[in-house]
Amino acid sequence: MAKIFVTRIIPDPGLILLREHFPHFDLWTADQPPSRNELIERARGADGLLCLLTEKVDAELMDAIGPQLKVISSMSVGVDHIDIPAATARGIPVGNTPGVLTDATADQTFALLLAAARRIAEGERYLRAGKWVTWSPSLLLGADLVGATLGIVGFGRIGQAVAKRAQGFDLRVIYHDPTAQPACNAQPVDLDTLLRESDFVSIHVPLNAETKHLVNAEFLSKMKPNAVLVNAARGGVLDQSALYHALKSNQIFAAALDVTDPEPLPMDCPLLELENCLIVPHLGSASKKTRDMMSLLAAQNLVAGLKGERLPNCFNPQVYG
Ligand code: DGY
Numbered sequence: 097m098a099k100i101f102v103t104r105i106i107p108d109p110g111l112i113l114l115r116e117h118f119p120h121f122d123l124w125t126a127d128q129p130p131s132r133n134e135l136i137e138r139a140r141g142a143d144g145l146l147c148l149l150t151e152k153v154d155a156e157l158m159d160a161i162g163p164q165l166k167v168i169s170s171m172s173v174g175v176d177h178i179d180i181p182a183a184t185a186r187g188i189p190v191g192n193t194p195g196v197l198t199d200a201t202a203d204q205t206f207a208l209l210l211a212a213a214r215r216i217a218e219g220e221r222y223l224r225a226g227k228w229v230t231w232s233p234s235l236l237l238g239a240d241l242v243g244a245t246l247g248i249v250g251f252g253r254i255g256q257a258v259a260k261r262a263q264g265f266d267l268r269v270i271y272h273d274p275t276a277q278p279a280c281n282a283q284p285v286d287l288d289t290l291l292r293e294s295d296f297v298s299i300h301v302p303l304n305a306e307t308k309h310l311v312n313a314e315f316l317s318k319m320k321p322n323a324v325l326v327n328a329a330r331g332g333v334l335d336q337s338a339l340y341h342a343l344k345s346n347q348i349f350a351a352a353l354d355v356t357d358p359e360p361l362p363m364d365c366p367l368l369e370l371e372n373c374l375i376v377p378h379l380g381s382a383s384k385k386t387r388d389m390m391s392l393l394a395a396q397n398l399v400a401g402l403k404g405e406r407l408p409n410c411f412n413p414q415v416y417g
Contacts (some may be wrong), residue, residue: 098143098166098202098402103130103151106171107384110391112148117399136160143167144402146394149174150359155182162410167401171394173197173381175411176303176330184412187311191397191407195253196389197381202257204380208352209246209296214238215350217374226229239295239324239349242266247294249287249310249331250301251276270294291318296326303330311335316342323348328380333359338363340366343373 100121102114114121122138124130130138131149139145139161144403147153149172158165158179168183169191183190211217215236222228222236246262248255251273257279259269269282272290291297297319301307311327319325325348327334336357342348350372356365359378367373381390397407406416 098220099141100144100146100398100402101139101142102146103135103139104148105389106146106148106394107115107388109388110146110171110393110395111390113395113399117200118402134224144169144398146171146398147177148172149177151184153178153183155179158182158186158188162226166404167191167398167407169394169397169401169407170322171390174302174330176332180412187415189401189407189415190411190414191394191401191409192411193294193390193393193397194409196393197386198253198257200383200386201254201328201380202261204354204382205254205258205298206261207372208328208354208376209298209326210241210326211373212350212352212372213296214327218371219369239322241296244268244295245270245293246284246296246298247290248282249273249290249297249299249401251282251284252300254328255298255300256280256282258300259401267296281346288318291315292320295322296324298326299329299333301329301333303332307333309333309335309338311339313338316348319348321346321348325351326353327351328354331355331359336365336367339373340370343367350374354378 098118100118102121102123103126135151136157143164144167146169153168165188171193173192173194174194175190178190180190189350206352219236228364244267246267246335248258248267248271251271256279259282262269270285270290271282272285272287278284314340339351343351352374354376355378400407
């Protein structure tokens, strides 16, 4: 019987599927992820690993698990926590969960964009602090969407779903992504043009060596002073120290972050001092239906890999030659 380690309790659809195929799989049941040592010990000897984005799956872990490891399945679309070349070199297919979280993440991006533009979190803090004494013509004025320009950096599934939503808000949409075809009435532009023209800049690139700190001091210095930055991709794409200085000096108007580096964000992070920085704890895909679908797809990937079948969603199809 195959040995499987699942690194956290995932929503029912995935667990039910796994139980049907492998009634005795090993499940980490604590709320917190396993520590590195706990992960290595519990996963040792496994044929299949189902992990979350909280686990670093590198060559050391793969070797500690052993040469029998047949499949790594992550309940996430992002795979920056997995050493893909190391898995590919060992012939291990890596499964991920694209597609099923596109709409939820695009919705979250829009929620953040609107909240930062209209200072929703700041307004709520203001009210709860007992500062609301009267309606005022100049209280907490924000940014308008109609007629403004939204610049999308990374025009894959999620970037395009954000562009689709932007049409309903009468935003002009431009994007930068050398590999993407035009869609949703969005116009392709180079990055400098995007930064020069956008009132809202939304980041939708995966984290890798090329995109690490893509949003740095130079990037921010090219944005408009009224601009709002939204990051629902990965925290590592953004240089948080550069963002702090840009927001503190009002070089840009506001930022809304679904993701940070590290996660969780330490409570002494200077960004938390700023009223014009909205931060939520990586909730892009956090809807019940979406997480159910992610769980099911992650389990389907794992089951397929253990049966020696092609994964429904394989991130490194090169392993199949
Ligand atoms: C993913 O799946 O990579 C997302 O970041 C989870 O919200």
